[in-house]
Amino acid sequence: MSTLADLNDCAYRVRRFALRMGEVQGQGYIGQALGWADVLAVAYGHALKLRAAEPLWEERDRFLLSHGHYAIAHYAALIEAGVLPEDELDSYGSDDSRLPMSGMATYTPGMEISGGSLGQGLIIGVGMALGLRLKKNPAFVYNSMSDGELDEGSTWEAAASAAHHGLSNLICLVDLNKQQADGSTSEVLRFEPVVDKWAAFGWHVQRVDGNNLPAVLTAFDAARDCRDAKPRVILFDTLMGKGVPFLEQREKNHFIRVDPPEWQQAIAYLDAAHAGTAE
Numbered sequence: 001m002s003t004l005a006d007l008n009d010c011a012y013r014v015r016r017f018a019l020r021m022g023e024v025q026g027q028g029y030i031g032q033a034l035g036w037a038d039v040l041a042v043a044y045g046h047a048l049k050l051r052a053a054e055p056l057w058e059e060r061d062r063f064l065l066s067h068g069h070y071a072i073a074h075y076a077a078l079i080e081a082g083v084l085p086e087d088e089l090d091s092y093g094s095d096d097s098r099l100p101m102s103g104m105a106t107y108t109p110g111m112e113i114s115g116g117s118l119g120q121g122l123i124i125g126v127g128m129a130l131g132l133r134l135k136k137n138p139a140f141v142y143n144s145m146s147d148g149e150l151d152e153g154s155t156w157e158a159a160a161s162a163a164h165h166g167l168s169n170l171i172c173l174v175d176l177n178k179q180q181a182d183g184s185t186s187e188v189l190r191f192e193p194v195v196d197k198w199a200a201f202g203w204h205v206q207r208v209d210g211n212n213l214p215a216v217l218t219a220f221d222a223a224r225d226c227r228d229a230k231p232r233v234i235l236f237d238t239l240m241g242k243g244v245p246f247l248e249q250r251e252k253n254h255f256i257r258v259d260p261p262e263w264q265q266a267i268a269y270l271d272a273a274h275a276g277t278a279e
Helices: 004-025 030-047 068-080 086-091 121-134 147-151 153-164 194-200 213-225 260-278
Strands: 062-065 141-146 170-176 204-209 232-237
Touching: 004 030, 004 068, 004 086, 004 213, 004 260, 030 068, 030 141, 030 170, 030 213, 062 068, 062 121, 068 086, 068 141, 121 141, 121 153, 121 170, 141 147, 147 170, 194 204, 194 232, 204 213, 213 232
Parallel strands: 062 141, 141 170, 170 232, 204 232
Antiparallel strands: none
16 A cells, blocks of 8 residues: 555656656646646555556456546556556657547557547446446446536536446546636636535535645545445545646646746756655
């Protein structure tokens, strides 16, 4: 079992890998990658049952990247987990790369679905969870999604279906970073009271600080260990650009371009902060 120190190291490397990939293209969904890194660190460093050398192992836990534009963060986690080699970082977003800018299952080992059409992942997750239960496969399905997907009617249809079928092998992870392509979620379509909404749909609900590793770790364990015959959702409040002060302070972080010298500056911030925690 991973210690908090191990998970802190993992989150640091996920952020660093993501920044290195972003530097290749000079732009990308870096704000989300930095904010979601702690959740991915716990997922891939602690919670998920998988075999790095056997991505299609039948009893693996399924991790669905519904928000396909978070692919840069997911690739970083797959590299950290040993599913992808680190030497592919420099191919990110390039022609014929296994690391396209939006996640595609046909290209990348460990990528279960081709996400990006928001609101689709949870639907697929319901079907997968039902199928696994019918086959008596003990694996869990984790659906990673953005708060923008709470705008989609398909998300709530899937939520109702999951509760109806009592899918206790389905765990939904929602990034509440409060930003969308068109502005803040409070301006586009506010989602509060989000805890009450999921509970009303029949889910076991937790809401935690997604950049607090002990809280994230506890929430993952509680979701998996819950004995209620219902699906589980963890709502994570995150800060876009987490770990890089000048990115944390940007008003709009959904898709960003960073000046060439700033990539190395961002990595230097991460390195210095991590060195401080390791002392």
